[in-house]
Amino acid sequence: MTSKFRTKKVEVSYGDKKAIRDISLDIEKNIITALIGPSGCGKSTFLRCLNRMNDVIENCSIKGSIHLDEQDIYGPDIDPVELRARVGMVFQKANPFPKSIFDNIAYGPRIHGLASNDSELKDIVHNSLEKAGLMDEVKDRLNDQATGLSGGQQQRICIARAIAVSPEVILMDEPCSALDPIATAKIEELMNELCESYTIIIVTHSMQQAARVSKKTAFFHLGDLIEYNDTDKIFTQPENQKTQDYITGRFG
């Protein structure tokens, strides 16, 4: 297995407060990796380091190194804008732009100039919706407001929007936390299909979800990486007592 991301001794602090400490882990290509842990354990912070979304936050400082395909993403020659085109992101709360469905998907390709004419753009939009399994549901109303869709559909719009830029990695920050079980099932199914061509890293609060979709799981606790292993191992025979306590519901 080849690594997509290789992180070494990553430390993030907001002002004086350290959010995560000494995180070193390698994320494999074309599988789903789950980050689990109780609230405030730093898993979202770690995720946001991977596409430098933490740059937006004031007084956030990052130490250590993160390599994407052997390239230091905090290196001087890396433009965060370019990085984010390679590492897409889906957020906890579905956040479609208050525009039409078509414009939502087309926004990324437009700003990156991925389509040279209208028909190419249309193809990209249709392909992305197809991949996100939304095409049948929205094909007659591509010009409707995306914000008028249901929560699950909105979240899949966001996934389609991320795919449209053809990233290598998709980061998902608790993408199902606001969705009902049926919408969640649809998104999990979608993730399984997508991981053939994309590396997916998902932060989740639901251990069942981590167990269902991911191949590898990392357990975070109070800013430390406690355990990182195959999902089967973590959930059946964890090495660390804390992991054991968390997955059996004793805390968190």
Next chain:
Amino acid sequence: MIRKSIQSRRARETRLKIYGITSICFALIMLATLLISIGLNGYSALQQAYFKLDISVNTEKFVDDSGAPDNNKMNLFNWDGLVQSALREFFPEVKDRDEKKELFAIISANAGYDLKEIIKKKALGSGSHTLSVWLHLSDDADQYLKGRLSIDIPEEDRRINNKQIAWVNSLVERDIAKLKFNKTFFTSADSREPESAGILGSVIGSALTLFVTIMFALPLAVMAAIYLEYFAKPGKITDFIEVNVNNLAAVPSIVFGLLGLSVFLSTFGLPRSAPLVGGLVLGLMTLPTIIIASRASIRSIPPSIREAALGLGASKMQAALHHVLPLATPGILTGTIIGMAQALGETAPLLMIGMVAFIIDIPTTFTSSATAMPVQIYMWSDSAERAFYERSSLAILFLVAFLISMNLLAVVLRKKFEKKW
């Protein structure tokens, strides 16, 4: 126990409600009193006393050799004499020089000029013409006919004497003089004679000034707001800028006038009394207001929208311009229109840069001399003539109407740009 506390809570709620309703009623009564009193003072300015003259002119007297009307000759022609002799036909008994002077005082001093303008506009063919024209009576006669001049006080203290009253009455009886709609008020600029004064000049002056203001202040303020919200690194300098933006909003407007005087007029040598300079000064004045409103509006946009754009690889500027700004537009527009309304009603800074001039021409460009509505009101309310008093009241009503329509525009634009999600 609980029941008792509920009772007292209810009583408190009712009391609070009553306080609220009372204060709203009080505010409404105040506003109504203000508007009604101004309205009662001003409504009569909608009418003006006119008198009808049958005048015969021979256009050959003021055409050049080719037969076209010659401005020079027209200006030299004795129009006043023409009007006066026509008026004297109604009162053949007036022979005495002093009496004649008194008689001519009941018609507008501008009557001859007005007649010339009417004839110029009519573009009569050559030859002799007889036409009947309506000309202004003087402001005193006008005020007398409207009942605004008390005739109970002794004759020598009055602006109109008994003889003149008799003449005016006789004109009215003969159906030669009457009150008609005061079109002049809406079609001309300022004048020394109340009957010839209008607000159009100041309305256009205000419009030109506000245009400059919005063109100058809006882009600057929006860019400043975006910068402060999204790009400025937090620190001492940013804090300093923020504090000073807020301070600027509280600076007395006359200070901006002084600034305009020393910077725009003295240093840059821009023309005095020009809407361009007025607009720049008012723009500086409204800049902080719009910046503060724009920042509040930008901050109210959910950060998730911006994150979504950034997460797709949009640059900071793209995220701001493509997504945040369109959503913040209604709030920014509201702030802008509030700022504009403030600028529209502002007098003090305009006094400093010379927009308080007596200007009888309607301004046509950004650099021609102009005045603004509030300054016009200020100048009229300062005049001795009673007729200017009602005109300034009507102008105030006009200004208020202007403001209300601007606010309506704000509501309409808000509705139009507001998006739901």
